[in-house]
Amino acid sequence: MSSSSVEDIPEQCRDLFTQDGVLLKSCMGRPISDLNSIGMLCIVQNVDSSKCIEWRPNDLITIDSDTQDQEWAVVNTIGRRQRTLSGNMTSDYAAARARIIRIQLNELKTFKCSRNNQQMQFSTKPGVWHNTFYFQHGNAEIFVANLKNHVKTAKTRHDRNTYVVVEPNVESQELNRSFAELDIFTENTTDVVWNFVHNFKQRPYATTMEAFSKLNDIVYYGNEAVNGKRDVTEEVADLLTKSMSALEDATSVTRSDEYEVINVKPTLPPRPCIPRGTSLSTEKWEGLHDTEGRITEVEGVKQLIFRGGVANSIRHSVWKYLLDYHPWTMTHAEIKVLQKKRTEEYFSMKLQWRSMTEGQEARFSEYRDRKSLVEKDVNRTDRTHPFYAGDNNPNLVILQDILMTYVMYNFDLGYVQGMSDILAPLLLLLGNEVDSFWCFVGFMDKIASNFDMDQAGMKQQLLNLQQLLMFASPELARHLAAKDSANMYFCFRWLLVWFKREFSHKDIMRLWEVLWTGLPCANFHLLICVAILDSEKDVIMHKDCGFTEILKHVNDLSMCLDVDRILSTAEGIYHQIISAPHLTDQVCVILGIPTVGAKPEEPEEPEVPQAGPTNGNAVTYNPDMEEVTLEYNGLQISVVTQTVWALLA
Amino acid sequence: MAKTYDYLFKLLLIGDSGVGKTSILFRFSEDAFNISFISTIGIDFKIRTIDLDGKKVKLQIWDTAGQERFRTITTAYYRGSMGIMLVYDVTNEKSFENIKNWIRNIEENASADVEKMILGNKCDLDAKRQVSKERGEQLAIEYQIKFVETSAKDSLNVEYAFYTLARDIKAKMEKKQEASNPPGNRSGVHQLKDSDRQRKPTSWLSRCSLL
Numbered sequence: 084m085s086s087s088s089v090e091d092i093p094e095q096c097r098d099l100f101t102q103d104g105v106l107l108k109s110c111m112g113r114p115i116s117d118l119n120s121i122g123m124l125c126i127v128q129n130v131d132s133s134k135c136i137e138w139r140p141n142d143l144i145t146i147d148s149d150t151q152d153q154e155w156a157v158v159n160t161i162g163r164r165q166r167t168l169s170g171n172m173t174s175d176y177a178a179a180r181a182r183i184i185r186i187q188l189n190e191l192k193t194f195k196c197s198r199n200n201q202q203m204q205f206s207t208k209p210g211v212w213h214n215t216f217y218f219q220h221g222n223a224e225i226f227v228a229n230l231k232n233h234v235k236t237a238k239t240r241h242d243r244n245t246y247v248v249v250e251p252n253v254e255s256q257e258l259n260r261s262f263a264e265l266d267i268f269t270e271n272t273t274d275v276v277w278n279f280v281h282n283f284k285q286r287p288y289a290t291t292m293e294a295f296s297k298l299n300d301i302v303y304y305g306n307e308a309v310n311g312k313r314d315v316t317e318e319v320a321d322l323l324t325k326s327m328s329a330l331e332d333a334t335s336v337t338r339s340d341e342y343e344v345i346n347v348k349p350t351l352p353p354r355p356c357i358p359r360g361t362s363l364s365t366e367k368w369e370g371l372h373d374t375e376g377r378i379t380e381v382e383g384v385k386q387l388i389f390r391g392g393v394a395n396s397i398r399h400s401v402w403k404y405l406l407d408y409h410p411w412t413m414t415h416a417e418i419k420v421l422q423k424k425r426t427e428e429y430f431s432m433k434l435q436w437r438s439m440t441e442g443q444e445a446r447f448s449e450y451r452d453r454k455s456l457v458e459k460d461v462n463r464t465d466r467t468h469p470f471y472a473g474d475n476n477p478n479l480v481i482l483q484d485i486l487m488t489y490v491m492y493n494f495d496l497g498y499v500q501g502m503s504d505i506l507a508p509l510l511l512l513l514g515n516e517v518d519s520f521w522c523f524v525g526f527m528d529k530i531a532s533n534f535d536m537d538q539a540g541m542k543q544q545l546l547n548l549q550q551l552l553m554f555a556s557p558e559l560a561r562h563l564a565a566k567d568s569a570n571m572y573f574c575f576r577w578l579l580v581w582f583k584r585e586f587s588h589k590d591i592m593r594l595w596e597v598l599w600t601g602l603p604c605a606n607f608h609l610l611i612c613v614a615i616l617d618s619e620k621d622v623i624m625h626k627d628c629g630f631t632e633i634l635k636h637v638n639d640l641s642m643c644l645d646v647d648r649i650l651s652t653a654e655g656i657y658h659q660i661i662s663a664p665h666l667t668d669q670v671c672v673i674l675g676i677p678t679v680g681a682k683p684e685e686p687e688e689p690e691v692p693q694a695g696p697t698n699g700n701a702v703t704y705n706p707d708m709e710e711v712t713l714e715y716n717g718l719q720i721s722v723v724t725q726t727v728w729a730l731l732a
Numbered sequence: 733m734a735k736t737y738d739y740l741f742k743l744l745l746i747g748d749s750g751v752g753k754t755s756i757l758f759r760f761s762e763d764a765f766n767i768s769f770i771s772t773i774g775i776d777f778k779i780r781t782i783d784l785d786g787k788k789v790k791l792q793i794w795d796t797a798g799q800e801r802f803r804t805i806t807t808a809y810y811r812g813s814m815g816i817m818l819v820y821d822v823t824n825e826k827s828f829e830n831i832k833n834w835i836r837n838i839e840e841n842a843s844a845d846v847e848k849m850i851l852g853n854k855c856d857l858d859a860k861r862q863v864s865k866e867r868g869e870q871l872a873i874e875y876q877i878k879f880v881e882t883s884a885k886d887s888l889n890v891e892y893a894f895y896t897l898a899r900d901i902k903a904k905m906e907k908k909q910e911a912s913n914p915p916g917n918r919s920g921v922h923q924l925k926d927s928d929r930q931r932k933p934t935s936w937l938s939r940c941s942l943l
């Protein structure tokens with residue numbers, strides 16, 4: 084049995100990889116009280132240089148109603164005893180250490196990811212999942228990618244998300260090092276503290292949630308850097324105290340003594356504030372290619388781009404991958420061949436319309452109509468940008484040529500207004516006609532349904548948006564409905580050209596590359612809409628804001644939006660939604676995550692009848708039960724009648 | 733609080749893509765012309781208050797995207813319009829032929845008594861002209877709709893067009909009122925309620941607006 088408690092942490096253990104914000108959902112042989120606490124999942128090198136997966140609890144951040152008072156006590160303690168941790172702290176420390184879970188890599192048999200990659204399970208014996216962890220921030224992809232450097236795995240045929248360990252991987256040191264760069268969560272602990280102090284003032288609750296686990300390490304393990312350089316001063320303690328009251332405020336509803344049915348509204352858990360990362364740099368990008376130029380850690384790359392976008396200096400290269408022009412798995416040599424082929428293809432399609440005679444054109448009205456539409460729009464595309472400004476600008480000719488060639492490439496779709504907006508930033512960045520064309524093709528493939536003749540794709544998206552808003556911001560959705568705006572038509576422009584008209588060129592590049600990753604879920608662009616609307620809620624819900632004012636206000640937001648803030652908000656909303664106990668199938672389907680109603684992929688473990696507070700499956704409906712225990716944001720709520728379920732539904 | 737207007741008219745600009753709807757509106761609302769305009773995606777509106785026979789008339793003018801496939805969305809905004817400008821481009825035969833389709837479109841989606849007017853825009857481009865003024869007039873007679881050739885670029889007849897349409901709406905409205913209210917009681921159904929008049933200019937109206 085591998086997942087045993089350890090009493091001692093060997094002194095010379097080395098953390099190879101650490102992932103914060105990982106929740107212990109189930110563990111064989113552990114008391115239920117140990118579950119649902121947050122900790123850090125690590126890959127650790129033991130003294131004998133064998134390796135293991137280790138999970139360490141961060142008790143401070145356990146959001147459990149029972150332990151909340153305890154947390155207060157701990158917080159207060161910090162102020163008084165800055166450096167000498169003794170007494171209770173020591174016994175807490177020992178208790179925390181006893182709860183560490185270790186899985187030796189040479190005993191690991193299988194592991195699997197589920198729940199939209201947010202859940203990871205490990206097994207050391209076929210057919211038994213010993214441990215289940217839930218990744219609160221982001222998902223398990225980077226952890227899996229890292230783990231795969233240490234164990235050789237094969238995917239099982241019946242389930243793409245289950246990995247069978249073939250043998251421990253010994254010759255992976257090199258990869259290891261390069262992957263350390265991918266470890267976007269590793270920070271210097273001293274910086275963590277000071278970032279925390281700094282960020283706290285702006286966003287107290289969220290900052291606390293993010294930083295607690297890290298800060299906690301310093302308190303418990305007595306980080307030298309902190310002790311040596313700067314004190315964790317009273318100020319920190321103060322801020323912690325304040326932040327804990329913020330935490331309490333956010334959860335107080337469910338902590339009241341009386342559980343009146345009427346008060347249990349299907350509210351969302353608090354919105355985590357997930358900071359944006361730094362952009363993918365030239366060095367990182369180059370380091371991600373193998374010697375022949377292939378990119379193997381595709382998911383890791385996408386994660387990085389999702390977090391922080393791409394540095395402008397390498398956009399021209401990265402975009403070709405994101406837009407499916409260059410396949411990730413191709414070597415430099417293969418890409419050269421491909422590029423040559425695509426260039427020929429492009430010019431032969433271009434020749435098709437270039438060689439059309441005037442007479443032909445005169446008898447080909449469909450072609451003529453398209454051509455005139457393209458001409459009209461090219462003359463009205465980003466003309467204020469220096470790249471497209473002025474009379475007889477040669478870049479306008481290229482814009483026109485690419486769009487006309489696209490008409491030949493996809494005659495059925497032809498040219499639809501909005502396409503020039505999609506193409507303009509691509510040509511502006513890539514500068515090359517052929518590359519821009521193929522990247523445009525890739526982008527169009529992602530959004531082709533926006534341009535359906537009957538606009539079915541757009542209507543579906545507007546409907547989905549309305550449904551997401553109803554879930555994420557119900558008061559706002561109801562207000563819109565009351566103001567005759569439930570059809571969400573005022574978001575039409577946002578969706579048709581993926582916010583192109585709402586942001587500057589610089590910002591739209593960032594937003595698009597993030598959206599192209601397809602992370603963290605399907606239709607994330609709809610959550611961008613929700614994020615914008617939610618942040619404009621106060622204005623939109625003002626009593627004087629009717630049908631026309633809503634449209635005007637939304638249109639006038641153009642060029643007044645902060646792309647990073649919106650991305651961060653949208654991600655926060657995503658986490659709120661998927662953590663909501665009342666998550667509906669409808670919402671799951673829109674976001675492309677497993678439906679709530681669907682049977683869990685794995686048999687429920689008998690030891691843990693109700694695992695996982697932050698997961699959509701946390702709530703189990705049992706109509707026979709008179710008293711139902713709801714897991715909500717880590718809090719246990721007992722509700723007495725079944726009518727609650729009707730309210731939640 | 734002083735009332736800001738006596739009447740509010742909702743107007744609509746329709747016509748093929750590129751005929752100059754946005755340019756006409758920009759000329760009327762800002763008295764400017766911008767060669768590097770962007771195509772309209774979705775829908776937007778502009779406001780201008782004009783003085784008509786001593787009454788302040790607030791015109792709320794809606795501008796739609798011209799391309800046919802967006803019509804399913806844009807027609808949702810036809811409802812409640814009191815006047816419609818049908819715009820074609822005198823240098824584009826097709827846009828002229830399509831006026832008939834646009835009229836049919838109105839009949840299906842707008843209220844029956846909506847005031848209409850046909851505009852032949854870009855009349856400054858005589859060298860490129862494909863549709864003569866006579867053909868425009870002929871079409872207008874056929875449908876019994878007023879007609880004028882305009883140039884958003886040279887600011888020709890744009891003011892005239894909007895004033896004419898607004899005056900026609902006002903006349904029609906007042907006639908209706910007289911019919912329903914005997915003289916002496918002219919409260920007027922279309923006149924705004926006090927609560928509406930007291931509306932302060934709200935913040936979004938003062939923001940920069942990008943069409």
Ligand SMILES: Nc1nc2c(ncn2[C@@H]2O[C@H](COP(=O)(O)OP(=O)(O)OP(=O)(O)O)[C@@H](O)[C@H]2O)c(=O)[nH]1
Binds near residue numbers: 749755770798884
């Ligand atoms: N010479 C001339 N050009 C004009 C005139 N009005 C508009 N244009 C030009 O015609 C083009 C199209 O004008 P828009 O106002 O954008 O056309 P629109 O009808 O709003 O088109 P959509 O938004 O696509 O439906 C622009 O390049 C304008 O500069 C005019 O009166 N004279």
Ligand SMILES: [Mg+2]
Binds near residue numbers: 753754755797
């Ligand atoms: Mg327009």
